[in-house]
Amino acid sequence: MKLIPTQIKTKKHFDTFLVSKGFKKTRQRDIIAEIFFNGPHHHYRIEEILEHARKLDASISYATVYRTMMMFVEIGFAQQRQFGKGQSLFEVQGRHHHDHLICTQCKKIIEFENETIEKLQAQVAKRHGFKMTHHKMELYGTCVSCQK
Amino acid sequence: MKLIPTQIKTKKHFDTFLVSKGFKKTRQRDIIAEIFFNGPHHHYRIEEILEHARKLDASISYATVYRTMMMFVEIGFAQQRQFGKGQSLFEVQGRHHHDHLICTQCKKIIEFENETIEKLQAQVAKRHGFKMTHHKMELYGTCVSCQK
DNA sequence: TTGTACATGCATATTATTTTCAAATAAAAT
DNA sequence: ATTTTATTTGAAAATAATATGCATGTACAA
Numbered sequence: 619m620k621l622i623p624t625q626i627k628t629k630k631h632f633d634t635f636l637v638s639k640g641f642k643k644t645r646q647r648d649i650i651a652e653i654f655f656n657g658p659h660h661h662y663r664i665e666e667i668l669e670h671a672r673k674l675d676a677s678i679s680y681a682t683v684y685r686t687m688m689m690f691v692e693i694g695f696a697q698q699r700q701f702g703k704g705q706s707l708f709e710v711q712g713r714h715h716h717d718h719l720i721c722t723q724c725k726k727i728i729e730f731e732n733e734t735i736e737k738l739q740a741q742v743a744k745r746h747g748f749k750m751t752h753h754k755m756e757l758y759g760t761c762v763s764c765q766k
Numbered sequence: 767m768k769l770i771p772t773q774i775k776t777k778k779h780f781d782t783f784l785v786s787k788g789f790k791k792t793r794q795r796d797i798i799a800e801i802f803f804n805g806p807h808h809h810y811r812i813e814e815i816l817e818h819a820r821k822l823d824a825s826i827s828y829a830t831v832y833r834t835m836m837m838f839v840e841i842g843f844a845q846q847r848q849f850g851k852g853q854s855l856f857e858v859q860g861r862h863h864h865d866h867l868i869c870t871q872c873k874k875i876i877e878f879e880n881e882t883i884e885k886l887q888a889q890v891a892k893r894h895g896f897k898m899t900h901h902k903m904e905l906y907g908t909c910v911s912c913q914k
Numbered sequence: 915t916t917g918t919a920c921a922t923g924c925a926t927a928t929t930a931t932t933t934t935c936a937a938a939t940a941a942a943a944t
Numbered sequence: 945a946t947t948t949t950a951t952t953t954g955a956a957a958a959t960a961a962t963a964t965g966c967a968t969g970t971a972c973a974a
Contacts (some may be wrong), residue, residue: 829924918974
């Protein structure tokens with residue numbers, strides 16, 4: 619019994635969202651969305667988005683990137699995560715559900731999914747009378763290359 | 767094949783540690799350790815330890831509690847955790863291994879353990895060539911009382 | 915006792931996040 | 945095209961949590 623997969627959020631969805639809700643399409647939002655939704659990877663810090671954005675428009679500010687990322691989170695277009703200390707990471711909402719393997723040396727992040735674990739987690743929550751909304755599972759260690 | 771359980775850390779162990787390493791036994795450390803190791807629950811914020819400590823000695827500073835908690839973490843007597851945002855929580859090291867169920871409404875924390883999940887996590891890490899050092903698993907939702 | 919290295923308290927520095935506000939600008943109304 | 949308006953932006957400052965520098969205080973060994 620598979621759930622219907624949530625549609626992956628794209629830049630096009632975001633553009634539509636802006637128009638439909640009466641928000642404005644700005645140069646800054648366009649650049650930030652392009653990087654976030656179509657960029658080379660899946661886990662962006664605000665600082666990193668800012669760096670990339672400034673190559674396209676040197677005047678973009680941290681505050682604007684910050685507010686845009688928060689907007690993504692609020693409207694359900696992004697998930698905000700905290701791995702250990704340091705800054706939040708943002709990833710596009712609606713991709714396959716997954717958890718994370720994190721190398722504490724080189725900070726590399728590998729995504730994985732394990733349906734058996736998911737089921738067991740649901741069981742645990744149920745057994746304690748919890749109505750589970752979400753979970754967090756992160757495995758930390760050293761990756762193959764960092765073990766050498 | 768059960769692993770040998772790590773000895774639970776106590777205030778007495780801490781006292782011994784201080785002496786053996788040439789650190790000083792101070793009134794402040796004694797108060798803080800008493801609260802942390804023998805207090806009423808298992809998940810302390812620095813602020814909370816400070817409040818309790820000040821009932822016993824009004825002059826104790828945040829910095830001292832902070833540094834003492836950091837010492838507990840460094841010497842392996844405490845684990846530092848971040849549930850969502852907000853301040854870190856500290857818990858005594860060496861109790862049974864466990865993960866957490868967290869009520870997002872009332873912030874209640876329930877500890878649980880599930881050996882099957884643990885094994886599956888180890889498998890996942892191994893499959894990706896990781897040498898796993900630790901993991902984090904938190905299930906968020908609403909507890910029985912908050913569902914009413 | 916007294917000396918000394920470690921510990922403490924206060925103040926301040928850092929780091930990450932969040933907000934304020936005047937000026938800029940997108941989009942609607944003329 | 946120009947004006948109007950409400951939203952958005954950038955710069956700076958506020959907040960929150962964590963971390964540190966330093967003068968003073970204190971545990972403990974000599």
